Amino acid sequence: MRQVRPGVVPGAPRVIALARIWSAAPHNAFTDLARFRGRWYCAFREAADHVGSLGRIRIIASPDSRSWESVALVAERGVDLRDPKLSIAPGGSLMLLVGGSAYRKGVFVGRQPRVALSPDGGRWPPLQPILSEGDWLWRVTWREGLAYGVTYRLAGLRRWTVTLVASEDAVSFREVCDLAVPGKPNETTVRFLPDGRAVALVRREGGDRRGWIGWSRPPYTRFRWAATRERLGGPNFLVGPGASLWGASRILRRGEARTALAAMSVREFTPVLELPSGGDCGYPGMAWHRGRLWISYYSSHEGKAAIYLAQIGIGVAR
Numbered sequence: 001m002r003q004v005r006p007g008v009v010p011g012a013p014r015v016i017a018l019a020r021i022w023s024a025a026p027h028n029a030f031t032d033l034a035r036f037r038g039r040w041y042c043a044f045r046e047a048a049d050h051v052g053s054l055g056r057i058r059i060i061a062s063p064d065s066r067s068w069e070s071v072a073l074v075a076e077r078g079v080d081l082r083d084p085k086l087s088i089a090p091g092g093s094l095m096l097l098v099g100g101s102a103y104r105k106g107v108f109v110g111r112q113p114r115v116a117l118s119p120d121g122g123r124w125p126p127l128q129p130i131l132s133e134g135d136w137l138w139r140v141t142w143r144e145g146l147a148y149g150v151t152y153r154l155a156g157l158r159r160w161t162v163t164l165v166a167s168e169d170a171v172s173f174r175e176v177c178d179l180a181v182p183g184k185p186n187e188t189t190v191r192f193l194p195d196g197r198a199v200a201l202v203r204r205e206g207g208d209r210r211g212w213i214g215w216s217r218p219p220y221t222r223f224r225w226a227a228t229r230e231r232l233g234g235p236n237f238l239v240g241p242g243a244s245l246w247g248a249s250r251i252l253r254r255g256e257a258r259t260a261l262a263a264m265s266v267r268e269f270t271p272v273l274e275l276p277s278g279g280d281c282g283y284p285g286m287a288w289h290r291g292r293l294w295i296s297y298y299s300s301h302e303g304k305a306a307i308y309l310a311q312i313g314i315g316v317a318r
Contacts, residue, residue, distance in 0.1 A: 012272065012273070013261055013272050013273045013293075013312055013313065013314050014273070014312065014313050015273070015275065015276075015310055015311070015312060016292065016311040016312065016313050017310070017311045018275075018276060018308060018309070018310045018311075019065070019066070019308065019309050020302070020306050020307070020308050021042065021060070021062075021068050021296075021307050021308065021309050022042075022044070022058070022060055022068065022306065022307040023304065023306035023307065024046070024058075025046035025047065025058070026047070026048050026049065026304060027045075027046070027047050027048060027049050027050060027053075027304065027305045028044055028045070028046055028058075028298060028304075028305050028306050028307050029044060029045050029047075029050065029280070029283065029298040029305050029307075030044055030045045030082055030083050030084065030234070030283045030298065031043065031044045031084075031283055031284065031285045031296040031297055031298055031307055032044070032084055032085045032086045032139075032285035032296065033086070033285030033286060033287050033294060033295070033296040033309075034086035034087065034088065034094065034285075034287060035287050035289055036086075036088060036094050036121055037120070037121070038063070039061050039062060039063050039121070040061060040062045040063075040065050040294075041059060041060070041061050041071075041086060041094065041121050042059070042060050042061075042062075042068075042285065042296050042307065042309070043057055043058070043059045043084035043085070043086050043096065043285075044057070044058055044084065044296075044298065044307055045057060045058075045081065045082045045083070045084065046058045046073075047080070047082075050280055050305070053080070054078070054079065054080045054081075054103065055080045055081050055082045056073055056074060056075040056081060057072075057073070057074040057075070057081050057084045057096070057098055058070060058072075058073055058074075059071055059072040059073075059074070059084075059096070059121065059122075059124075061121060061122070065294070065309060065311075071121060071122040072118075072121075072122055072123075072124050074096065074098070074116070074124055074127065076100065076114075076127055078102060078103055078104065079100045079101065079102050079103070080100070080101040080102075080103065081098045081099070081100055081114070081127075082098065082099050082101070083098060083099045083136075083138065083283070084096060084097070084098045085097040085098070085138070085139045085140070086285070087139075087140055087141065087142060087147070088142070089117060089142065089147070089170060090142065090145055092119075093117040093118060093119055094117070094118045094119075094120075094121045095115065095116075095117050095118075095140070095147075095170055096115065096116045096117075096118065096124065096127075097113065097114075097115050097137060097139065097140060097149075097170075098113070098114050098115075098127065099111065099113055099114075099136050099137075100112055100113065100114045100127070100129070110133050110134070111133070111134065111135075111136060112129045112130070112131065112132070112133050112134070112135060113129070113130050113131050113135055113136060113137040113151070114127035114128060114129055114130065115127065115128055115130050115170050115171065116128065117170065128171060130170075130171055130172075130173060131151055131165070131173055134153050134154065135151045135152075135153060136151060136152050136153070136186070137149050137150070137151040137165070137173075138150055138151070138152065138186075138187045138188050138189065139188075139189050139190070139236070140167075140170070141189075141190055141191050141192065143192045145168060146166045146167065146168060147166065147167045147168075147170050147173075148164065148165070148166050148176075148190050148192075148198070148220075149164075149165055149166075149188075149190060150162050150163065150164055150165070150179065150188035150189075150190055150200065150202075151163055151165055151173075152185060152186040152187070152188065160184040160185055160186060160205075160206075161178060161185075162178070162179040162181055162185045162186070162188055162202065163175055163176075163177070163178050163179065164176040164177050164178075164179060164190070164198075164200075164220060176219070176220055176221065177220065177221040177222070177223075179200065179202070179214065179223060180223070180225070181202050181204065181212055181214070181225065182204075182206070182207060183204040183205070183206035183207035183208070183209070184204055184205040184206035184207075185202045185203070185204050185205075185212070186202075186203050186204070186205060187202075187203040187232075187233075187234060187235060188200055188201065188202045188203070188235070189201050189235055189236050189237060191237060191238065191239050191245075192239070193215075193239060193243055194239070194243050195243075196217065196218055197215050197216065197217055197266075198215065198216050198217075198218075198220045198223075199213065199214070199215045199237075199245065199266055200213065200214045200215070200216075200223065201213055201232070201235045201236075201237050201247060201249075201264075201269070202214070202232075202235070203232045203233065203234075203235050204232075208227075209231045210227050210228055210229060210230060210231060211227075211228045211230055211231065211232035211235060211249070211269060212225050212226065212227055212228065213225070213226050213228060213264070213265075213266060213267060213268070213269060214226070214266075215266040224266075226266070226267040226268070228268065228269040229269070230249070230251050230252075230262075230269055230271065231251065231252050232249040232250065232251065232269075233249060233250030233251075233257070233282045233283070234249060234250055234282045234283030234284065235247065235248075235249040236248050236249065236284050236285065236286050237262075237264055237286070238286045238287075238288060238293070240288060240293070240314065244263075244314075245263070245264035245265060245266075246261065246262070246263065246264060246286075246293060246314065247261070247262040247263075247264045247269055248260065248261050248262065248284035248286055248295050248297070249262065249269075249282060249284070250281055250282025250283065251271055253274070256278060257277070257278060257279060257280070257281050257282065258274045258275075258277050258278060258281070259274070259275045259277040259281050259282050259284060259297045259299060260272075260273065260274045260275065261273040261274075261275065261293075261295065261312060273312070275295065275297065275299075275308070275310055276299070276301060276308070277297065277299035277301050277308075278299060278300070278301035279299065279300035279301055279305075280298075280299070280300040280305050281297065281298060281299035281300060281301065281305075282297060282298070282299075283297060283298060284296060284297040285297070292311050292312060292313060292314075293311075293312040293314055294309065294310070294311055294312070295309070295310045295312060296308070296309050296310075297310070
């Protein structure tokens, strides 16, 4: 594991520490991060390449963010598992949500999300398909006993749809509302402000391809939308101290991909710090712990795509 401490501007969000924490597979990508029972857990896809091969989900754990060990490898025959997401379900289980693309003799035949719940982060039952054929549930956030998330569907090559769904058990989901987002919307993270408002950050692949931010009050059936200035990849964000919003995503700078931290509001996504990254990169996981923002992500700027973990100080001068 390689540790670095880059120079920073005092008072600005800054990288306090950065480590490459995993690079065993030919291609390691699409991360998520969780703090569970006093340990760090990071989930990501291992495969031969970015797309075209069958991916497996590696889960690694650490007591201190410095020494990491593999605690699980989740696979399904004939299925490319990707985009793993971790959350802590009511009752204290660690939830793993993944997208699954099925192949038969190398030919794509369909896709459907899958879920599993672990009592300890190391023992995982077989993945259980959820929602319907063609769905891709990107991430869930738990609020008042319900898992909320947005599933995206390709209704046609020109029309993609995004739908807010909710579940009590992470298996049976009901539709809450369709999100009125044009331009081939897809990967979407939903979080909740202390006043109960839901906030959604959406990637778009059509039109100007800029990400959108929306918000809604309960019962979350009508959202108000604003366009950002950024093209997003693997968008994520958290609600921080004082109801502040901090996002992370792959963005483009001078035509090149970077993984960046952004200050957010319900109308704006403003990158404020670029993490060491480039090439095939992005898809951050995020967690608050002991006054710091922790971000997992992947990048190929040092060669093959590997997994990194950054500790970020927010608004703390050196």
